[in-house]
Amino acid sequence: MAHHCCVPFCKNDARYDREKLLSFHSFPKDENLRKEWTMKIKRDEGPLFRIRKHTKVCSAHFKATDFKRTLTGRRDLRKGAVPSMFKWVSKSLEHHQPRAHHNVQNTTNQQSVHTERSNMAAKMVNTYRSGKLILDVSKSSEKDNKCDKFILSHYFNFSVGIIIPGVKELPKSLKKALQQDGMSVYFVKQVPLSLLISPFFLENFCRKGRLYMMSHGTKIDTEDCVALLPSGKLVMNLTKDTYERLGLEGKKSQFHDTRHHRYVVILNLLDASFAPGKKTYERVKWAFTDRLNLFYNMLVSWIPHSCDVSSSSVSTFFETHGLFSVLVGLKDKTNTFTDIKVPIVNSQEPNGTVESCDFEDLFDWLGSVSCDCINSDDLNGFLPLYEASDKILTNCLSYETRGFILPQTVQKLLHDLKDIVVDQNLPFVALTVHGFNDTPTTWDTREHGFQNNGDNLYTYVIFPDGTSWCYTAIGAFDTFI
Numbered sequence: 001m002a003h004h005c006c007v008p009f010c011k012n013d014a015r016y017d018r019e020k021l022l023s024f025h026s027f028p029k030d031e032n033l034r035k036e037w038t039m040k041i042k043r044d045e046g047p048l049f050r051i052r053k054h055t056k057v058c059s060a061h062f063k064a065t066d067f068k069r070t071l072t073g074r075r076d077l078r079k080g081a082v083p084s085m086f087k088w089v090s091k092s093l094e095h096h097q098p099r100a101h102h103n104v105q106n107t108t109n110q111q112s113v114h115t116e117r118s119n120m121a122a123k124m125v126n127t128y129r130s131g132k133l134i135l136d137v138s139k140s141s142e143k144d145n146k147c148d149k150f151i152l153s154h155y156f157n158f159s160v161g162i163i164i165p166g167v168k169e170l171p172k173s174l175k176k177a178l179q180q181d182g183m184s185v186y187f188v189k190q191v192p193l194s195l196l197i198s199p200f201f202l203e204n205f206c207r208k209g210r211l212y213m214m215s216h217g218t219k220i221d222t223e224d225c226v227a228l229l230p231s232g233k234l235v236m237n238l239t240k241d242t243y244e245r246l247g248l249e250g251k252k253s254q255f256h257d258t259r260h261h262r263y264v265v266i267l268n269l270l271d272a273s274f275a276p277g278k279k280t281y282e283r284v285k286w287a288f289t290d291r292l293n294l295f296y297n298m299l300v301s302w303i304p305h306s307c308d309v310s311s312s313s314v315s316t317f318f319e320t321h322g323l324f325s326v327l328v329g330l331k332d333k334t335n336t337f338t339d340i341k342v343p344i345v346n347s348q349e350p351n352g353t354v355e356s357c358d359f360e361d362l363f364d365w366l367g368s369v370s371c372d373c374i375n376s377d378d379l380n381g382f383l384p385l386y387e388a389s390d391k392i393l394t395n396c397l398s399y400e401t402r403g404f405i406l407p408q409t410v411q412k413l414l415h416d417l418k419d420i421v422v423d424q425n426l427p428f429v430a431l432t433v434h435g436f437n438d439t440p441t442t443w444d445t446r447e448h449g450f451q452n453n454g455d456n457l458y459t460y461v462i463f464p465d466g467t468s469w470c471y472t473a474i475g476a477f478d479t480f481i
């Protein structure tokens with residue numbers, strides 16, 4: 001008989017305990033003691049929980065002094081011992097696996113940052129934290145403003161993953177949003193930075209509409225990476241060599257260390273002083289033409305200020321300057337699960353209850369679904385799951401698209417998902433956005449470093465009651481606020 005532990009949130013199972021470090025203990029026969037055990041483990045005897053011979057509590061919930069060794073070496077509980085160690089008492093009891101889909105390297109530097117950030121996060125209302133994972137809960141009344149601002153300032157999105165339990169096909173409204181109508185994306189070869197500060201470009205593209213440009217194919221740890229933000233800021237994350245040769249004023253990268261000498265130069269191209277004839281402008285022009293003629297392959301998208309203008313104008317501009325420009329689309333992948341078990345989540349209880357899983361478990365589940373490594377059998381007995389007889393929940397759509405996805409598209413997707421979760425009465429929907437690995441920024445002008453690629457992503461889970469959960473990594477969360 002395989003044993004698993006019946007304590008909420010405990011994932012201990014004899015099958016995975018090869019070294020036999022754990023022992024599993026039956027409930028005491030004494031009525032009063034038995035009641036004390038069920039009270040301590042926060043469960044109630046009833047239809048959902050019946051105590052049988054094989055209903056066990058694992059040794060992780062007892063103190064060392066609760067045990068005695070028998071002559072045969074077996075570990076037995078002392079008479080009258082009561083479980084007292086729980087996840088809701090001490091975090092040290094967690095048995096979570098490292099999050100493979102949350103690829104964050106730990107450095108000593110990040111450790112100190114970690115403590116500082118956690119203190120900050122602890123002060124925030126409706127914020128939950130575990131390891132590097134941060135959860136921010138928004139109620140329906142406050143959600144839109146905050147969440148739009150958050151999404152719209154994450155400019156360079158490389159992939160969007162959508163998970164919809166209870167659905168087989170990507171809803172039409174989402175398909176439409178993903179066409180990015182009126183927001184064409186181009187790959188332009190060898191764009192000289194001097195062209196981006198030409199008066200015509202500044203006037204017609206920087207100043208009007210919303211422009212998104214990012215160098216493509218350059219590595220943030222070893223090469224120069226540049227981005228032109230819709231705010232008109234040109235962000236250059238440069239190697240020491242480029243920085244010194246360019247001769248423009250910048251500052252040391254926050255990820256500068258003995259092995260990686262990097263510098264960040266930010267120019268506000270829309271500043272009043274940034275105009276031909278003025279000192280700043282002339283100095284930058286000199287740097288980009290006489291000092292160092294920098295050029296990069298770039299991804300470009302321009303959302304025009306008026307519907308009379310086409311978003312392709314920006315491509316035409318580069319072509320008339322002799323540059324190669326090609327339209328790029330999105331590549332997608334759909335995975336439909338037909339017999340998946342979906343965890344029960346209570347939007348108001350991020351820490352979980354006996355009947356619902358906590359935010360970390362949900363995050364793990366979403367990660368497993370998106371990387372197609374879900375195995376429902378493994379979940380049995382660990383997470384509260386919808387019964388398979390509830391037919392609608394046996395399907396689950398996992399969709400991912402990659403390319404250059406504008407924040408406006410992500411915003412539209414999230415708004416559509418909010419309608420879908422209500423209209424179709426789904427338990428929840430999830431949307432995960434990954435930023436580009438080599439973008440110089442994460443949120444707005446916040447620096448993106450080579451050490452923390454994993455921080456450049458976020459996940460929203462939307463519930464039918466209007467509540468939304470927003471997951472970020474601690475590093476990312478802090479650089480946003």
Ligand SMILES: [Zn+2]
Nearest residue numbers: 005010012058
């Ligand atoms: Zn246990």
